[in-house]
Amino acid sequence: MNGNDLLNIAGAATEAGAPDSWQNFPAAQQATYPDVAALQGTLEELAQLPPLGTSWEILTLRQQIAEAQRGERFLLQGGDCAETFAECNSTVITNRLKVLLQMSLIMVHGLQMPVIRIGRFAGQYAKPRSSDTETRNGVTLPSYRGDIINSPAFTEQARVPDPGRLLQAHACSSLTMNFVRALVDGGFADLHHPEYWDLGWVEHSPLAEEFRRLSEGIGRSINFMETISGKQAGNIRRVDFYTSHEALHLHYEQALTREVPRQAGHFNLSTHFPWIGMRTASLQDAHVEYMRGIQNPIGLKVGPTVEPQQLVDLLRVLNPRREAGRMVLIHRMGVGQIEARLPALIRAVQDADMPVLWISDAMHGNTESTADGIKTRRFRNIMNEMELAFEVHRDNHSRLGGVHLELTGENVTECTGGARDLVDADLRRAYKSTVDPRLNYEQALEMAMLIVRKHNQA
Ligand code: PEP
Ligand code: CO
Secondary structure (H helix, E strand, C coil): CCHHHHHHHCCCCCCCCCCCHHHHCCCCCCCCCCCHHHHHHHHHHHHHCCCCCCHHHHHHHHHHHHHHHCCCCEEEEEECCCCCCCCCCHHHHHHHHHHHHHHHHHHHHHHCCCEEEEEECCCCCCCCCCCCEEEECCEEEECCCCCCCCCCCCCHHHHCCCCHHHHHHHHHHHHHHHHHHHHHHCCCCCCCCHHHHCCCCCCCCHHHHHHHHHHHHHHHHHHHHHHHHCCCCCCCCCCCCEEEEECCCHHHHHHCEEECCCCCCEEECCCCEEEECHHHCCCCCHHHHHHHCECCCEEEEECCCCCHHHHHHHHHHHCCCCCCCCEEEEECCCCCCHHHHHHHHHHHHHHCCCCCEEEEECCCCCEEECCCCCEEEEHHHHHHHHHHHHHHHHHCCCCEEEEEEEECCCCCCCCEECCCCECHHHCCCCCCCCCCCCECHHHHHHHHHHHHHHHHHC
């Protein structure tokens, strides 16, 4: 179903750039709800529920992204490919936060600059799929499109889009956000106590040991400064954490797009940093129309088929006044394509004088299947694309200002390689992702260390 089929759900679309104007454009990757009246009722309910964030948090993030565009900050965006309702629990949430905090400490220390932390969480429930259907043993059903739409179980009933899931996604996002806020405000992120971030299940890991040495060293320096100055070091008991998700389910995004007092324009208050996925990023797409109407900073995935002129046209639509802090370009080329495709894009953006922050998603261009059909990514390919990203930017007088990674704090075996040199046979042992393979704890720490090395060489 495209946006046009649903024109009358929220009333006829009005002015360009209004929260419902996307309904005049073809919307790819949307679910087909059999009961449109039920969907409409749910959307009305959703539009009344409190939002998850505030406009001032969004504007602060925009400010920080503008600073990153000037080379004063580095951006770390990471989390699950897809969150699930079943994993909306304290263990999964804290473990993911611990990994992101550990990575960001490695980066702050190694890069000697502030890091913007953005979780792929509290709303990452909708997934684009390469096919509308899935066939197993001669049975064809609608594809799983993320927990906000249907369920991954391979039965007809599980795959029917259910509007009730929109409310559940909002509830799980709020619960996640609430818990993360309480943790980061309540001392969990306190640099005096990096031991709070230890993962219970990690044993005898050389990388965990390396992290412990680093964090203990930082702790000693802080104590030393506090002792000789007789004062508490500045703001080190808490950190800022922002949220992000792919703004894919446009009815959901619209229902949480609001005007706020004393600010011009509309804000998507379901998240701080929504992004446009690769499959919905063409100029004519409803997703681009929706995103140009909000005040949030936005991400745009840039894949290997994007032409330089197309990218500049998209930037003109999404950021017509060339505002700093508005655009983050997340390139995801694949290790085999980045050197051939990225330079022309960097130069086109420079020639058009568009302020952007370039960040590297070294995951999504490197997905492959093993001989027994398991979706995986090779650590070596991810690492090589990341290294090339730093080099290509440097060689083109540009700067790689951040990274976008799929990772988890759970003990999984989904990507091969890394410090433990996982092989294809290990994948069956602990493969939990319902969609894309994620870096596990050790692979994520190794990646953070590599990012520091490459950044400092570039
Ligand atoms: C993703 O980030 O999970 C994703 C689907 O990425 P892309 O749109 O770049 O393929
Ligand atoms: Co993914």
